[in-house]
Each structure stands twice: as C-alpha cells, then as structure tokens.
Amino acid sequence: xxxxxxxxxxxxxxxxxxxFRTRCHLNLRTIALEGTNVIYKPEVGKVLMKLRKPxxxxxxxxxxxxxxxGATSEDExxxxxxxxxRCLQKLxxxxxxxxxxxxxxxAVCSMPFAVHLIDFTKNNRPxxxxxxxxxxxxxxxIKNLKxxxxxxxxxxxxxxxxxxxxxxxxxxxxYPLLFECQKxxxx
Amino acid sequence: xxxxxxxTCGGADIDVDQARGSAVCTGCGSVLEDNIIVSxxxxxxxxxxxxxxxxxxxxxxxxxxxxxLGSGFHTSVGKESRAQTLQSGxxxxxxxxxxxQLNQHCLDTAFNFFKMVVSxxxxxxxxxxxxxxxxxxxxxxxxxxxxxxxDLSDLLQVNVYILGKTFLLLARELCINAPAIDxxxxxxxxxxxxxxxxxxxxxxxxALRLVQRMKRDWMHTGRRPSGLCGAALLVAARMHKFRRxxxxxxxxxxxxxxxxxxxxxEFEDTPTSQLTIDEFMRVxxxxxxxxxSFIAAQNKAKMQQLEQELARKxxxxxxEISCYKDEIETELEKSRPKLRGIYAAYTKEIGEYRSNVCPxxxxxxxxxxxxxxxxxxxxxxxxFLCQVIQEEEEEGRANKTGDGEQEVGPEKExxxxxxxxxxxxxxxxKLPSSLDLQQTFQTFICCCSTDEDSxxxxxxxxxxxxxxxxxYILNDNEVQVKTELWMKQNxxxxxxxxxxxxxxxxxxxxxxxxxxxxxxxxxxxxxxxLTAGEAxxxxxxxxxxxSKINYDVLRDLNSRGTGSGGGxxxxxxxxxxxxxxxxNTTTRKRLNRRRRKKxxxxxxxxxxxxxxMGKRFRRLISSTSKKKKTAPQVSNHxxxxxxxxxxxxxxxxxxxxxx
Numbered sequence: 003x004x005x006x007x008x009x010x011x012x013x014x015x016x017x018x019x020x021x022f023r024t025r026c027h028l029n030l031r032t033i034a035l036e037g038t039n040v041i042y043k044p045e046v047g048k049v050l051m052k053l054r055k056p057x058x059x060x061x062x063x064x065x066x067x068x069x070x071x072g073a074t075s076e077d078e079x080x081x082x083x084x085x086x087x088r089c090l091q092k093l094x095x096x097x098x099x100x101x102x103x104x105x106x107x108x109a110v111c112s113m114p115f116a117v118h119l120i121d122f123t124k125n126n127r128p129x130x131x132x133x134x135x136x137x138x139x140x141x142x143x144i145k146n147l148k149x150x151x152x153x154x155x156x157x158x159x160x161x162x163x164x165x166x167x168x169x170x171x172x173x174x175x176x177y178p179l180l181f182e183c184q185k186x187x188x189x
Numbered sequence: 190x191x192x193x194x195x196x197t198c199g200g201a202d203i204d205v206d207q208a209r210g211s212a213v214c215t216g217c218g219s220v221l222e223d224n225i226i227v228s229x230x231x232x233x234x235x236x237x238x239x240x241x242x243x244x245x246x247x248x249x250x251x252x253x254x255x256x257x258l259g260s261g262f263h264t265s266v267g268k269e270s271r272a273q274t275l276q277s278g279x280x281x282x283x284x285x286x287x288x289x290q291l292n293q294h295c296l297d298t299a300f301n302f303f304k305m306v307v308s309x310x311x312x313x314x315x316x317x318x319x320x321x322x323x324x325x326x327x328x329x330x331x332x333x334x335x336x337x338x339x340d341l342s343d344l345l346q347v348n349v350y351i352l353g354k355t356f357l358l359l360a361r362e363l364c365i366n367a368p369a370i371d372x373x374x375x376x377x378x379x380x381x382x383x384x385x386x387x388x389x390x391x392x393x394x395x396a397l398r399l400v401q402r403m404k405r406d407w408m409h410t411g412r413r414p415s416g417l418c419g420a421a422l423l424v425a426a427r428m429h430k431f432r433r434x435x436x437x438x439x440x441x442x443x444x445x446x447x448x449x450x451x452x453x454x455e456f457e458d459t460p461t462s463q464l465t466i467d468e469f470m471r472v473x474x475x476x477x478x479x480x481x482s483f484i485a486a487q488n489k490a491k492m493q494q495l496e497q498e499l500a501r502k503x504x505x506x507x508x509e510i511s512c513y514k515d516e517i518e519t520e521l522e523k524s525r526p527k528l529r530g531i532y533a534a535y536t537k538e539i540g541e542y543r544s545n546v547c548p549x550x551x552x553x554x555x556x557x558x559x560x561x562x563x564x565x566x567x568x569x570x571x572x573f574l575c576q577v578i579q580e581e582e583e584e585g586r587a588n589k590t591g592d593g594e595q596e597v598g599p600e601k602e603x604x605x606x607x608x609x610x611x612x613x614x615x616x617x618x619k620l621p622s623s624l625d626l627q628q629t630f631q632t633f634i635c636c637c638s639t640d641e642d643s644x645x646x647x648x649x650x651x652x653x654x655x656x657x658x659x660x661y662i663l664n665d666n667e668v669q670v671k672t673e674l675w676m677k678q679n680x681x682x683x684x685x686x687x688x689x690x691x692x693x694x695x696x697x698x699x700x701x702x703x704x705x706x707x708x709x710x711x712x713x714x715x716x717x718x719l720t721a722g723e724a725x726x727x728x729x730x731x732x733x734x735x736s737k738i739n740y741d742v743l744r745d746l747n748s749r750g751t752g753s754g755g756g757x758x759x760x761x762x763x764x765x766x767x768x769x770x771x772x773n774t775t776t777r778k779r780l781n782r783r784r785r786k787k788x789x790x791x792x793x794x795x796x797x798x799x800x801x802m803g804k805r806f807r808r809l810i811s812s813t814s815k816k817k818k819t820a821p822q823v824s825n826h827x828x829x830x831x832x833x834x835x836x837x838x839x840x841x842x843x844x845x846x847x848x
Contacts, residue, residue, distance in 0.1 A: 135339070
C-alpha cells in the first residue's frame with residue numbers, strides 16, 4: 003500500500019481501541035470479587051480487567067458497555083473482546099456480543115529524513131499547527147479521513163485514525179508534503 | 190459658527206464662548222444663550238498616570254433601548270444576555286491586558302476576537318477566563334509581543350496546557366494563522382529582566398547572534414523558545430563578563446536546570462562552540478548541523494551496527510581460536526606422560542580442576558546452557574525460533590570468550606541464562622507488533638465477512654480457549670478472601686453509601702423527600718389543558734416567574750374580586766413551614782420569599798381573575814403597573830360608597846373607564 007517511494011515505510015501499529023456492548027446489566031461487584039486481574043474503581047463506576055493472551059485492558063461499565071485497549075491489531079482486538087465476553091459469560095451474566103467497533107488506531111512511522119517543522123507548518127497553514135511551547139511536534143489533521151498526524155523534527159510520525167486503512171492513507175497523503183520540507187543530512 | 194441672528198439688534202456677529210458655554214452678540218452685548226451643552230471631549234487621569242477619555246461607546250448593533258439615565262435598577266435589567274456577556278468580557282480583557290501591559294490597540298483587537306468567538310458560540314462549555322486568555326494570547330502572537338503563554342497561565346493560575354488547548358481551538362475556528370514563535374522576540378525582554386545595566390543592548394545583540402546560529406544548527410525545532418533564549422543569554426552574559434549563574438537565568442526564563450544544561454551541551458557539540466569570542470562575532474560558519482535528537486538517534490544506530498559487526502568478527506575469531514585451542518590441547522595431551530592406574534583418576538580431577546580454572550566457566554556454563562537450551566527448545570516448537578536461539582547461543586558463547594568486550598563481561602551462570610531469556614522475550618515481543626500491513630488487511634477482510642454474527646448478538650466462540658478463560662475466574666475460597674480484602678479497603682466508601690441510603694429512607698418516611706433528579710434534559714412538555722384558565726395555571730407553574738409582573742396587584746385583584754383570597758393570603762403568609770400539599774417547591778426554590786407565598790391555590794385565584802377580567806388583566810401585566818394599581822382600587826372604592834349614601838347629587842365620584 004505504501005509504494006509511493008522506493009523503500010517501504012514501516013508503519014507499526016502500536017495500539018487499537020475498540021468498544022462493544024454486552025446488552026445486559028453487569029454487576030461490577032461480582033466481577034471485581036470473582037475475577038483475577040481486575041481493578042475496581044467504585045468512585046468512577048467501572049472495573050478494569052486485564053487479559054494476558056492478547057495483552058489488553060478492558061474498562062467495563064455496569065451498563066454493559068466495554069472499552070478494550072492495548073491490542074496491537076484489529077483482529078487481535080476482536081479476539082480479546084470475544085475472550086472478555088466469554089469470561090463474563092462464565093461469571094454468570096447473559097452476555098451477548100454486539101456492536102463491536104474499532105474506534106481508534108495508533109501507529110508510528112519513521113521517515114528517513116528530518117523535517118523542518120516551521121516550513122511544513124507555513125506551507126499547510128490551517129491544516130497543520132505547531133506550538134513549540136506546548137508540544138514539540140507539529141499536528142496535521144486530515145478532516146475527511148478523520149486522522150491526526152503528529153510530526154516530530156526527527157522525521158518520526160505518530161498517526162491516529164479510526165482504522166488501519168485510514169492510517170495508511172494518511173501517511174501516504176502526508177509523505178509528499180514532508181518530503182518538500184525535509185532537511186537533508188550533511189554529516 | 191454664526192448661523193444665527195441676534196434678536197435685539199439683528200447683528201449676525203455672535204461670539205460663542207466654549208469655556209463659559211455662552212453665546213453673546215458682539216453688537217449689542219445681549220446674551221443669547223447660556224449653559225450651552227458642549228460637545229467636547231474630556232479627559233480623566235486613570236491609574237498609572239494613563240489619561241483616558243470620558244464617555245461610553247455605544248455600538249450600532251447594540252441594544253435598541255437607550256441606557257437608563259440616572260438611577261436605573263441596580264442590576265442591568267434592560268440589557269440582553271449577549272450584551273452582558275460582551276460587556277463582562279470587555280471588562281475582563283481590560284483587567285488582564287493591563288496586567289500584561291498591552292496597549293489599547295491590542296486590547297481592542299482582543300475584544301474583536303472575543304466578539305467573533307461569542308458569535309460562533311465557542312464560549313459554551315468553556316470558562317470565560319480561559320477564552321479571554323486565549324484571545325489575548327492570540328493578539329500577542331499576531332502582534333508579535335514578547336508575551337508567553339506561561340505568563341498568562343501565571344496570572345490566572347491555570348494549567349498552561351489547558352490554556353493552550355483553548356488557544357489552539359480558537360485559532361483553528363477563527364482561521365487565524367498565528368505566526369510561529371521566534372525566540373529572538375523574547376531576548377530583549379529576558380535581557381532586561383537580567384539587569385545588565387548599560388550593556389543590556391550589547392548582550393542582547395550577542396544573544397541574538399547566538400540564537401540565530403542555534404537556529405541554523407537545527408537546535409530550535411521542537412523546543413521551547415524560552416530554553417534556547419536562556420542558554421543564549423547565559424553564554425552572552427559570560428562573554429561580556431557578567432556573572433549570571435544558571436539559577437538566575439532559569440528564574441527569569443522559566444525552564445528547569447536540566448533543560449538549560451542540555452541546551453548548553455548541545456551547543457557545545459556544534460562546531461561554532463570552538464570559535465573564540467572575536468571569531469564568533471566576525472565569522473559565520475557555513476556548515477549547518479543536524480538536529481541533536483537526530484544525532485543521538487544516529488549514534489545509537491551506529492552503536493548497534495558496531496555491536497553487530499563485532500559480534501560477527503568475534504564469531505570468526507572464536508571459530509579460529511577454538512580450533513587452535515583444540516589442537517593445542519590434543520598436542521599437549523599427547524606430549525604429556527600418561528599416568529596409569531590410580532593416577533589416571535587424579536589426572537581426571539586435575540584436568541577438571543584445570544578446566545575449571547582457565548577457560549573453564551565457559552565450558553561448564555556451556556554445558557549448563559546446553560541443557561537449559563534444550564529444555565527451552567522443547568518448550569518452543571516453532572522452527573525458526575530454534576534457529577534464532579542457535580544464533581543467540583553462538584553469540585553468547587562468542588561474547589563470553591571476548592575479554593572485556595561488551596555487556597556480558599563476568600561469566601556467571603546467572604547472567605548466561607538470563608541473557609538467553611531476555612532476547613527470547615524480545616523476539617516474542619517484537620513479532621506480533623511489526624505485522625506487515627498487507628497481512629493485516631487480509632485478516633481484517635476475513636474478519637469482516639464474519640461480521641453478521643455481531644448483529645444477532647451471538648458470541649462467536651471460535652478461537653477462544655475455555656480452559657484459559659477459566660483461569661481468569663477465581664474459585665470460592667479466593668472469592669471469599671478477596672471479598673474480605675475489598676471490603677476492608679473500601680470501608681469508607683461503603684459507609685458513605687449506606688449513610689446516603691439511610692438519609693433517603695428517612696426523608697421518604699417523613700415525606701420530605703426531595704427527589705434530586707439527576708439533571709435530565711428539560712423537554713418542554715406540551716401543556717394539555719381543557720380550558721384557557723387551566724392552561725394559564727399550568728404555564729404559570731412551569732415558567733419561571735417573571736420580574737415584570739406585579740404580584741401585589743394580582744393578589745389584590747384576587748382579594749377584591751372574590752373577597753376570600755384576601756383573607757386567605759395573609760394567613761398563608763404567616764404560616765411559612767413547608768406545606769405537604771406543596772408539590773412545586775422545586776421550581777420555586779430560587780424565588781424569593783415573597784413569591785414563595787404563592788401556592789397553587791393562589792394561582793387558581795389569579796387564573797379565575799384572569800379569565801374574568803380579560804383586558805384589564807393584560808393591561809396590568811406591564812412594567813408600569815404601579816400607576817394602574819390605583820385604578821381598580823379607586824373603582825372598587827367607588828362602587829362601595831356609591832351604594833350607601835343615596836343623596837349624592839353633589840358627589841361626583843370619578844368613575845374611570847372600567848371596560
């Protein structure tokens with residue numbers, strides 16, 4: 003997919019966030035007392051449950067909505083979510099697995115060149131913004147893809163988007179812009 | 190100015206004296222006008238010696254009603270909400286801006302931004318403080334004043350990142366492109382604060398040159414400009430023989446010591462640092478450097494490469510050395526006189542002892558390693574992992590022979606297996622994360638096809654190992670223990686919950702249970718009523734009571750009209766404890782004492798009055814109701830005496846129009 007340049011750019015997906023619903027009310031106290039690897043936060047009203055096999059952390063609310071984070075790919079997230087639902091089923095709740103949706107995907111990527119952030123921001127004025135007082139990276143938001151790319155001066159990128167395909171497209175889109183403002187290495 | 194003619198003499202020459210405010214005819218001397226209203230601008234001295242003009246700006250698009258002259262109501266009743274927001278915003282901008290010493294032009298621009306923001310409804314859900322700070326900072330950036338976001342957050346005691354978030358949002362929504370911060374802007378300000386006396390200007394110039402050099406050397410991207418300025422100023426001060434310590438500089442510049450030191454070290458790495466002071470002032474080096482983080486990353490990459498090369502070389506060398514070692518040993522064995530009998534046993538021991546002493550630990554550990562590795566390979570059944578382990582094995586061995594090479598110096602057995610375990614974990618960790626994207630797409634597409642089950646809500650048990658999941662659930666004993674622990678840990682919270690429940694129960698019994706409904710969105714229910722009277726009653730109950738209705742009049746209407754309400758209302762007034770019948774306390778809570786007296790019964794009286802007295806009711810509900818108050822009273826008074834004295838020929842009572 004990223005064949006816009008000669009060498010392939012490695013886009014490494016580091017985090018996938020997904021949500022799903024169990025369509026039934028969950029008693030958080032039961033989960034907290036009968037499950038391993040759980041942290042109960044009664045003030046907030048949720049239970050954190052951590053699974054080992056796909057290394058994921060799930061936030062479980064009593065309404066039956068569950069947010070699953072920490073997976074490294076979309077199908078891993080789905081697998082983890084299903085595992086979790088199975089676990090809750092075993093605890094005695096009438097769990098149904100519905101409305102599974104991947105909400106956010108975080109990926110990192112590295113350009114083989116450094117980027118001049120100020121030029122990059124000037125060329126892409128309203129879409130890109132750079133506040134060195136607040137954050138060392140320039141933020142580039144692509145509206146139609148709903149993706150956000152953070153560009154660091156070393157050339158590494160952090161991309162967040164609703165799914166993996168968007169992330170790849172976003173990187174492709176931004177690559178030529180970065181290429182223009184690159185800083186050639188002298189040493 | 191003489192557009193008038195004198196009345197007495199007809200002369201057109203009239204002298205208008207602005208100071209006295211009088212117009213005098215120069216011909217006959219008669220005063221034509223006195224106390225002329227002067228339309229000149231007056232000035233008043235404000236705080237700090239600033240003189241400002243007296244007067245108010247009236248905007249063209251402001252409220253239509255003229256501001257009340259003289260004493261209006263104490264709170265600005267006549268203004269609309271939007272005008273109030275803008276007014277309070279302007280006040281806050283002035284306040285904050287004067288603390289930052291911004292000139293009036295900047296404050297006006299900030300107010301314009303604020304107006305734009307309000308018209309776009311961006312103030313909703315945000316503290317006005319934050320919005321105003323963001324507007325001011327926007328102005329600072331567009332004008333290029335040396336104010337940092339940190340200053341604003343200092344004044345307001347708000348987290349700088351929160352302000353930054355608001356600022357970014359406003360800049361985006363208003364499509365204002367704030368130019369990037371140039372560290373050169375801050376230098377004069379910081380130099381002034383560091384008190385260099387007469388030489389402030391020179392030091393600033395030197396510091397500016399340094400900053401420009403840093404920019405060319407790529408030290409400024411991604412860094413706080415204040416940190417760079419700090420480093421530049423420190424060096425410049427030392428160059429001009431001023432003793433400014435790091436602590437002085439950081440108190441002015443607001444970065445921490447570590448940052449400053451780091452910037453100085455980075456600058457040290459650039460070739461410019463090698464120049465002398467004079468050279469630096471004269472010459473500007475052509476060469477540009479790479480950004481420091483880039484250099485660091487490159488160094489790391491180089492180190493890794495070196496390690497790999499060395500490992501490879503060691504492999505080869507190791508191979509040779511082991512060959513030689515074997516050959517030497519075999520030769521030695523041959524040349525050594527072989528002891529027989531009991532001495533053979535001793536040689537074995539000695540042999541072992543010798544091997545223990547010299548390259549020994551490797552042999553022993555190698556044996557141990559082998560055993561461990563075999564066990565490890567048994568666990569791991571995948572082929573290519575085996576290969577990797579073998580490679581690591583060799584590397585491990587190679588590293589061990591190397592004297593003082595890299596990390597694995599001391600040949601302890603503990604280190605050996607650990608080092609084996611660590612790379613394995615690293616391998617296992619790396620594999621799943623660096624998936625090829627095509628692979629993920631394929632798998633995702635496969636996943637998509639099995640999406641139908643999600644609609645039905647059935648749980649697809651494919652690929653889930655039940656046994657594993659069982660591990661996640663504790664058995665009974667564990668549950669008990671955990672319950673106890675949890676109860677102990679969260680005892681406070683549980684106590685609070687219990688108290689709350691008891692309180693609610695008590696109140697329910699007493700009947701004073703104020704059901705604090707969690708704020709649901711107020712849906713405007715359709716008022717269903719059979720008669721107009723009922724509708725009005727319900728409307729009055731629901732709507733917030735307006736300040737424009739004169740309740741005394743309404744109550745009096747009621748009392749005069751029916752004759753019973755008057756008696757009932759004062760009695761009700763005396764008894765103030767909460768009424769059990771009173772179901773509308775929630776909506777009345779905010780009203781003042783006077784209005785609380787009005788219960789639903791009073792409403793009904795009002796309503797009957799309203800329906801009876803059609804027009805009159807409407808006339809009464811107006812701000813000028815006080816005047817009309819006398820009218821019904823008079824009419825009522827007039828009706829009564831009219832009945833009693835029959836001989837009222839000379840008695841003309843003014844009967845107002847009572848239609």
